[in-house]
Amino acid sequence: MKFIAEIDIMPLKELLDPQGKAIKLGLQNLGITQVEEVRMGKHISLTLEAETEAEARQKVETACKKLLANLIVEDFSYTIASV
């Protein structure tokens, strides 16, 4: 079966996010006020082949922990859907 995982990797809440701050300023300059918080991270969309959803989930989990996210400064979340 083929699965698509949509993975979000975001800076930890406790950390400063200079990219987010820059976006907030940019939005104010565009006249979009009333923006309270902006945080920016990465989105990865991964298509993979696996026997079961559990297997796909385990692969995605490994990929996030070992390659995609730096768990010291980022956390990750994902959804998996079969296609």
Add this chain to the structure above:
Amino acid sequence: MKFIAEIDIMPLKELLDPQGKAIKLGLQNLGITQVEEVRMGKHISLTLEAETEAEARQKVETACKKLLANLIVEDFSYTIASV
């Protein structure tokens, strides 16, 4: 009311995505094979104040078109939820 918009900005399907290619190679080196396609983009999480969901949606749309996404090489999608 307060809304949270979760925005994904991804390279257009027609374009090469060198970051995605690099991730795919990295995953193979980790022993995670059977990965068919990887695409990498940005995820932005935006907390904003607005009267109605329609107003929030309009602000997010403007933010994406004018600041966050480069529509020549990227497209965007988002979800909005009130908090």
